[in-house]
Amino acid sequence: MIKRISILAAAFVPAIGAQAADVVYTPPVVEDVVIVQQPGFTWTGFYLGAAFGYHWTQANANTYRLVDNSFDFDNWVGGAFFGYNYQLSNDVVVGVEGEVDYFGHSDDQSVQVIISGAPEPAVGKFERGWAGSLRGRLGYAMDRTLIYATAGGEVASGKVVGSTALYSLDTGEQAILGWTVGAGIEHAFNDNLFGRIEYRYSDFPKYDKSFSWDPNFSMDASQSVVKVGLGYKF
Numbered sequence: 377m378i379k380r381i382s383i384l385a386a387a388f389v390p391a392i393g394a395q396a397a398d399v400v401y402t403p404p405v406v407e408d409v410v411i412v413q414q415p416g417f418t419w420t421g422f423y424l425g426a427a428f429g430y431h432w433t434q435a436n437a438n439t440y441r442l443v444d445n446s447f448d449f450d451n452w453v454g455g456a457f458f459g460y461n462y463q464l465s466n467d468v469v470v471g472v473e474g475e476v477d478y479f480g481h482s483d484d485q486s487v488q489v490i491i492s493g494a495p496e497p498a499v500g501k502f503e504r505g506w507a508g509s510l511r512g513r514l515g516y517a518m519d520r521t522l523i524y525a526t527a528g529g530e531v532a533s534g535k536v537v538g539s540t541a542l543y544s545l546d547t548g549e550q551a552i553l554g555w556t557v558g559a560g561i562e563h564a565f566n567d568n569l570f571g572r573i574e575y576r577y578s579d580f581p582k583y584d585k586s587f588s589w590d591p592n593f594s595m596d597a598s599q600s601v602v603k604v605g606l607g608y609k610f
Contacts, residue, residue: 417520417564419469424458425607427572431479435502435597437536438582439590441545443488443495447502447536451480453601455507461609463517469524471513479504479532491543500538502597505549507532509556509578520564527557530578536595547585552597554580564609572605 432450439445459473481503488495508531515524532552538545558576565571582596 417567419461419463419517419522419564419609421609422458422460423570423607423609424456425570425572425605426454426456427475427477427574427603427605428452428454429601429603431504431599431601433479433482433502433504433597433599435534435536436595437502437547438594438596439592441490441590442500442538443490447482447485447500449482449485449502451482451504453477453479453603457605457607459513461513467517469513469515469517469522471515473511473513473526475509475511477507479507487538489538489540489543489545491540496540498538498540500536500545502595503535503537505533505535511556522562522564523559524562525557525559526574526576528555530554530556530580532578532580532597534595534597545589547587547593547595550583550585550595552580552583552595554578554597558601562607568609570607570609572607574603574605576601576603 430450431453435447437445437447455475455477457473457475459471461469461471463469482501484499484501487498487500489498489500490496509528511526511528513524513526515522532554533549534552535549536545536547556576556578558574560572560574562570562572578599578601580597582594584594587593
C-alpha cells in the first residue's frame with residue numbers, strides 16, 4: 377500500500393512542477409504620474425490705475441515786484457498711471473511708467489508787492505494745475521510683493537497771481553520742466569488687481585519768462601508727494 381502511494385506521488389509531483397513552470401507572473405502596469413506645475417505669479421505685463429494723495433510744494437517767484445518771493449503750500453493730488461513691467465528670471469523687475477496728475481490749488485497768502493516803488497500789502501499765491509511724468513522703474517519681486525525705485529522727467533503747470541486794491545499781477549499758466557525720483561511698494565491681491573504706496577520728490581529748475589512788468593522774471597519749484605493707488609494688470 378505504501379509502495380503504491382509512493383509511486384502515485386512520484387508520478388504526480390512532476391505534473392505539478394510542469395504546471396508551475398507554465399505560470400508566468402506579470403506585474404500590473406503602472407501608468408506614469410504626470411505632475412503639472414501651476415505657473416507662479418509674474419509682474420510682467422501692461423497695467424493701469426488711479427492714485428490719490430497729498431503734496432507739499434515750495435515755489436519761488438523771482439521778481440523785484442515781490443518782497444517775499446517764496447510760496448509754501450500743500451493740498452491733495454490725484455491722477456492716473458499706466459505702464460509696462462517685465463520680470464526677469466532672477467525676480468528683478470524693469471519697466472516704464474507714465475502718469476498724469478492734477479494738483480489742488482493753494483490758498484491766498486499775505487504778500488507785499490512793489491508797484492510804484494514802495495511795498496504795498498497784497499494777497500498772492502502760486503497755483504498748481506496739471507502735471508505729467510515719464511519714468512523708468514527698477515524693482516525686486518518677492519512673489520506678489522514688489523519693491524521698486526523710479527526716476528525720470530516731469531512737466532508741471534503753474535502760475536503766480538497777486539493783487540492789491542488797484543493793481544494785479546498774473547504770470548498766466550506756465551509749463552515747467554523738471555526731474556523726479558522716488559520709491560514705492562506694490563502688492564498683488566490676485567493675478568490682476570494690485571495696490572501701491574509711493575513717495576516721490578520732484579525738482580523744477582529755474583524757468584525764465586519775460587513780462588512787461590518784469591522782463592527778468594523767473595520761477596522754480598520743488599515738491600514732495602505721497603500717494604496710494606489701485607491698479608489692474610493685464
